[in-house]
Amino acid sequence: MNSQNHHELIVSGIHLELTPSLKTFVREKAERLFRHEERIVRVRVELECDPKETVATRFKAKGHIAIHGPDMNATVESDECHKAVAMLIDKLDRMLARRHQLQRAKRHHLHAVDLDVALPKAV
Numbered sequence: 531m532n533s534q535n536h537h538e539l540i541v542s543g544i545h546l547e548l549t550p551s552l553k554t555f556v557r558e559k560a561e562r563l564f565r566h567e568e569r570i571v572r573v574r575v576e577l578e579c580d581p582k583e584t585v586a587t588r589f590k591a592k593g594h595i596a597i598h599g600p601d602m603n604a605t606v607e608s609d610e611c612h613k614a615v616a617m618l619i620d621k622l623d624r625m626l627a628r629r630h631q632l633q634r635a636k637r638h639h640l641h642a643v644d645l646d647v648a649l650p651k652a653v
Contacts, residue, residue: 537564537573544578546611552577555612559619563595567626572596575618577611585609591618595626602626 541548541556560573578590587607591614595602604621608614 537570540572540574542574542576544576545581546577546579548577552611552615556615559615562619563622563626566623567597567630569598570595571598573622575615577615579611589614591615593618593622595622602629 539557539560541553556575556577560575563573564570572595574594574596576590576592576594578592580588580590586609588609589611590605590607591611593602593604602622602625604618604625606614606617606621608617
């Protein structure tokens with residue numbers, strides 16, 4: 531990752547050997563998430579291979595984003611590991627974009643404010 535980013539990326543494999551190329555692929559894809567939102571604390575990606583499953587759902591990619599506010603989780607299944615990672619990053623990116631859009635909309639809505647101090651009455 532870039533030296534200016536202080537984000538943490540954790541990649542783990544369950545029943546799957548993590549090759550250096552696979553780790554690099556996940557790191558390059560996850561950079562898109564870090565560019566999108568600067569308040570991300572940690573991204574954890576778990577890659578799982580279950581040989582007992584059907585070919586279409588053999589690889590699972592699970593993503594967990596620790597961010598200021600509620601954390602975000604996503605899971606995708608695919609027949610290839612790299613494809614599952616790409617689909618997971620796309621899904622997390624859409625979730626971050628939606629969250630950002632909702633926060634911007636919320637920022638511009640008027641809302642009532644409770645004041646602890648009594649206001650002076652106009653004469």
